[in-house]
Amino acid sequence: MKLFVFDHCPFCIKAMMVAGLKKADIELVYLQNHDVDARIDKVGANLVPILQKEDGSYMAESLDIAAYIDALDGNPVLATGSNDDSISTWADIARPYSSRLLYPRWMKVELPEFQCEEAKAWFTKNKTAMIEQDFDDAFSKSAEYLAELNATFEKLSWLQLPSERSNVLSYDDVNLFPSLRNLTVVKGVQFPERIRQYIDEVAALTSTSLYDDIAV
Secondary structure, three states, X not given: OEEEEOOOOHHHHHHHHHHHHHXXXXXXXXXXXXXXXXXXXXXXXXXXXXXXXXXXXXXXXXXXXXXXXXXXXOOOOOEOOOOHHHHXXXXXXXXXXXXXXXXXXXXXXXXXXXXXXXXXXHHHHHHHHHHOOOHHHHHHOHHHHHHHHHHHHHHHOOOOOHHHOOOOOEHHHXXXXXXXXXXXXXXXXXOOHHXXXXXXXXXXXXXXXOOHHHOO
């Protein structure tokens, strides 16, 4: 099986982390960010992640793929989530700052989905329009956005560490971890100790790489 992804995409990370958790025999294929046709040809829409099953058919939608991978061995292990509202609340508050911190940085680090200038240009054009701000301007205001972002972490005071629940992950983790993982690319993020431990524990359980070593 193959999983077509972008390394920085939170939706893709949902599928990738479950594949890592289950040690599933799935090949990761990194599409170029601008190659919309490659996605449409497979699932009829500009979506990632995309899973190619053993029979050659394709499926989209990150949580559906996560559930499919979890159940492949007949022994699904992900627990039901119970904090959807809390996760959504934090994400809504953090997004104006996290997007302005992350988008410029994806152009400053080496990621497999940005291996050509067309991919970088396509991303820059679309995300600049989304945040209504030039990447250079957003990057220059990193200190301002970091202060605002760091303040949002108090909304995650409910977070329970995997080590406090027998290392059983739930769909809460699938929905929350990708956003926190991506923030490791931002130098200066002040994760509270508990959130930092959460990131490290989930990363270890799911064999997900972090960006600390290349943070900008």
